[in-house]
Amino acid sequence: MSTQYSVAGSVAIIRLDNPPVNGLGLSTRQGILRDLTRALDAPEVESIVLTGNGKFFSAGADISEFGTSKSSTEPSLRTVIEALEDSTKPVVAALEGTCFGGGLELALGAHYRVAAKSAKVGLPEVKLGLVPGAGGTQRLPRVLKVRTAADMITGGSPRTAGALAAEPGQRLFDRVVDSDTVIAAMQFADETVPSGKRPRIRDLEVAGSEDLGALRAQLTKRSRGFAAPLVALDLVEKARSVSFAEGLDAEHTAFLQLVGGDQSAALRHAFFAERTARKIPGLAADTAARPVQKVAVVGAGTMGGGIAMNFLNAGIPVTVLETAQEPLDRGLATIRRNYQAQVDKGKLTPEAMETRMGLLRPTVDYADLADCDLAIEAVFEDMDVKRAVFTNLDQVLKPGAILASNTSTLDVDTIAEFTSRPADVVGMHFFSPANVMTLLEIVRADKTADEVLATASDVGQRIGKVTVVSGVCDGFIGNRMLARYRRAANVLLEAGASPEQIDSAIEGFGYAMGPFRVGDLAGGDIGWAIRKRRYAENPDMPRDEISDRLCEMGRFGQKAGAGWYDYEPGRRNAIPSPVVAEVLEAYHREKGTRRQEFSPEEIVQRLVFALVDEGARILDEGIALRASDIDVVYLAGYGFPRHRGGPMFYADTVGLATVEDALRTFDAGIEPAPLLTRLAKEGKTFN
Ligand code: NAI
Numbered sequence: 001m002s003t004q005y006s007v008a009g010s011v012a013i014i015r016l017d018n019p020p021v022n023g024l025g026l027s028t029r030q031g032i033l034r035d036l037t038r039a040l041d042a043p044e045v046e047s048i049v050l051t052g053n054g055k056f057f058s059a060g061a062d063i064s065e066f067g068t069s070k071s072s073t074e075p076s077l078r079t080v081i082e083a084l085e086d087s088t089k090p091v092v093a094a095l096e097g098t099c100f101g102g103g104l105e106l107a108l109g110a111h112y113r114v115a116a117k118s119a120k121v122g123l124p125e126v127k128l129g130l131v132p133g134a135g136g137t138q139r140l141p142r143v144l145k146v147r148t149a150a151d152m153i154t155g156g157s158p159r160t161a162g163a164l165a166a167e168p169g170q171r172l173f174d175r176v177v178d179s180d181t182v183i184a185a186m187q188f189a190d191e192t193v194p195s196g197k198r199p200r201i202r203d204l205e206v207a208g209s210e211d212l213g214a215l216r217a218q219l220t221k222r223s224r225g226f227a228a229p230l231v232a233l234d235l236v237e238k239a240r241s242v243s244f245a246e247g248l249d250a251e252h253t254a255f256l257q258l259v260g261g262d263q264s265a266a267l268r269h270a271f272f273a274e275r276t277a278r279k280i281p282g283l284a285a286d287t288a289a290r291p292v293q294k295v296a297v298v299g300a301g302t303m304g305g306g307i308a309m310n311f312l313n314a315g316i317p318v319t320v321l322e323t324a325q326e327p328l329d330r331g332l333a334t335i336r337r338n339y340q341a342q343v344d345k346g347k348l349t350p351e352a353m354e355t356r357m358g359l360l361r362p363t364v365d366y367a368d369l370a371d372c373d374l375a376i377e378a379v380f381e382d383m384d385v386k387r388a389v390f391t392n393l394d395q396v397l398k399p400g401a402i403l404a405s406n407t408s409t410l411d412v413d414t415i416a417e418f419t420s421r422p423a424d425v426v427g428m429h430f431f432s433p434a435n436v437m438t439l440l441e442i443v444r445a446d447k448t449a450d451e452v453l454a455t456a457s458d459v460g461q462r463i464g465k466v467t468v469v470s471g472v473c474d475g476f477i478g479n480r481m482l483a484r485y486r487r488a489a490n491v492l493l494e495a496g497a498s499p500e501q502i503d504s505a506i507e508g509f510g511y512a513m514g515p516f517r518v519g520d521l522a523g524g525d526i527g528w529a530i531r532k533r534r535y536a537e538n539p540d541m542p543r544d545e546i547s548d549r550l551c552e553m554g555r556f557g558q559k560a561g562a563g564w565y566d567y568e569p570g571r572r573n574a575i576p577s578p579v580v581a582e583v584l585e586a587y588h589r590e591k592g593t594r595r596q597e598f599s600p601e602e603i604v605q606r607l608v609f610a611l612v613d614e615g616a617r618i619l620d621e622g623i624a625l626r627a628s629d630i631d632v633v634y635l636a637g638y639g640f641p642r643h644r645g646g647p648m649f650y651a652d653t654v655g656l657a658t659v660e661d662a663l664r665t666f667d668a669g670i671e672p673a674p675l676l677t678r679l680a681k682e683g684k685t686f687n
Pocket of ligand 1: 298299300301302303304321322323327331377378379380381382385388389406407408409429430431432
């Protein structure tokens with residue numbers, strides 16, 4: 001049973017009851033219709049209240065039904081909504097908690113809506129590459145200002161009922177209450193029965209003639225090939241220009257087209273891949289995470305400060321340890337400044353900021369870490385420094401505490417051996433800025449205990465991270481693949497492409513920024529320092545000549561006002577640089593190379609397939625547990641366009657044989673990853 005039916009006085013109450021989120025799968029849809037018929041047949045019932053079972057109204061369609069026969073089996077959501085509209089007894093929807101997607105569309109089919117102020121309503125379908133498919137694009141603009149409805153439908157973000165009810169001209173809610181929504185809805189139902197009215201949203205005219213041109217321009221600029229938001233906007237405009245029935249048909253056609261397309265498949269993959277990544281296969285069923293109530297962060301630099309903020313934000317006390325008072329004070333001041341910036345933007349109250357700062361204990365004494373359950377090291381990237389820190393942690397931390405390293409390149413197995421308890425050592429690789437970026441690679445070392453792995457992953461989720469387990473290797477999953485991507489970009493440059501050609505091709509694919517614009521943002525000096533050190537250690541290694549020439553000219557990127565591009569003072573607009581063009585010309589003259597022309601398609605393939613090839617090796621070596629985990633790393637940490645589903649999923653949609661062929665042409669003489677070759681031959685996919 002996915003609904004519950006009861007009668008109180010003359011009001012029938014239909015409660016959606018399909019845990020965890022009252023998804024509107026087939027059995028729930030059948031339940032609503034069955035209960036509705038029962039209410040219409042019962043002589044003592046005069047009105048009907050439709051509600052959820054406590055916290056939720058409904059989070060919408062059951063995504064797992066998409067693409068299966070269940071989703072198209074009658075009664076469809078459209079049929080259920082029409083039955084509510086046509087009900088001969090008034091239907092009042094009582095909205096509490098979440099009311100998303102199909103849930104909101106269902107509520108729009110009721111004659112009246114009573115909502116808790118705190119109820120969240122929204123049409124998030126675009127986030128799955130879709131548009132609402134049960135009338136949402138046609139009904140919502142009839143009860144809100146057109147621009148408000150268009151923002152909600154094209155952006156997918158929820159609003160609270162309280163905020164929407166305060167907007168002039170809204171007809172979405174008939175009553176908004178602080179609490180006891182179902183009782184309020186029952187009262188409302190009783191009051192309306194005598195009027196005999198059963199207003200239907202479909203009969204309303206769309207009010208207002210606001211221009212949606214500015215929104216269209218904004219969406220077009222941001223879309224980068226992602227279709228759903230603009231299709232959604234077309235449908236909102238249709239609500240004004242055609243009849244309700246025609247609008248509904250157009251919506252249905254658009255929905256079917258999108259639901260069968262690659263973009264929505266990619267976004268659904270991304271959604272499920274993130275959930276799957278949390279589950280670690282192979283752990284014993286009774287593996288329990290250890291309790292983590294107090295955290296230590298060693299090193300209060302760029303990463304340590306950001307890492308500490310994650311825990312403070314989640315209400316978990318943090319002791320930060322530094323080598324001396326001066327760097328400690330500096331680290332704390334940076335944390336305070338970051339919070340102050342949030343306060344200035346109105347994103348945090350001054351009280352909340354003080355609560356968070358109050359959870360922070362600075363120290364220069366290891367003895368103060370004795371009672372911490374988890375210590376995360378974020379000191380200089382130097383094995384000797386790591387050794388000193390882990391030796392100290394091993395001496396002071398209580399038994400059962402977890403020792404984690406945020407190292408990005410060093411061997412976690414070696415670090416674990418600095419302690420007498422390697423089973424308690426794990427990598428927790430955050431991304432910069434650590435308080436903003438959601439990805440967290442959990443690095444499983446040779447001896448890491450299952451319980452420790454489970455705890456690191458659990459803690460990561462508590463602080464709101466997207467966690468992915470990686471094995472030990474240079475760069476782990478993300479940075480190891482990134483090195484291939486960057487090298488592919490350099491190969492293109494050396495063969496004759498320009499930075500702006502490469503960037504604009506990959507931005508056309510959906511990345512917010514190409515590799516050279518990213519390079520200018522991050523600054524070229526750090527990479528140059530590393531390269532110089534490596535050249536000194538290894539004089540025969542190939543040079544990154546073009547990058548080196550720019551660095552020698554002081555072209556370190558945005559902060560220097562010049563890098564791969566030129567920048568006007570104080571501005572971030574990348575302007576193609578005649579100086580860089582000349583550097584490239586000179587490079588080709590000296591080498592005697594003829595500059596090749598590359599199509600945007602080939603540029604995209606070279607960069608993305610390099611990721612795929614390295615991803616296949618990482619998968620084959622067992623560094624990543626699943627292809628979908630690699631996709632999650634790239635979506636959450638590296639700006640891979642979400643509507644492409646991640647590099648491995650994208651390769652699957654292109655076809656692995658095509659990918660393999662292309663790699664053989666690009667890198668003549670280098671064998672593609674064996675796993676890729678094997679799957680391509682067998683006609684299989686990664687995911
Ligand atoms: P940083 O140089 O900004 O900060 C390091 C801090 O550690 C400094 O404040 C220093 O005073 C302190 N420190 C040095 N030795 C110490 C010791 N023995 N005991 C206590 N504190 C000590 O460096 P950053 O960028 O924060 O990097 C830290 C770690 O995080 C490195 O392992 C790095 O590879 C890793 N990482 C860095 C990322 C980045 O983008 N910066 C991203 C992911 C990981």
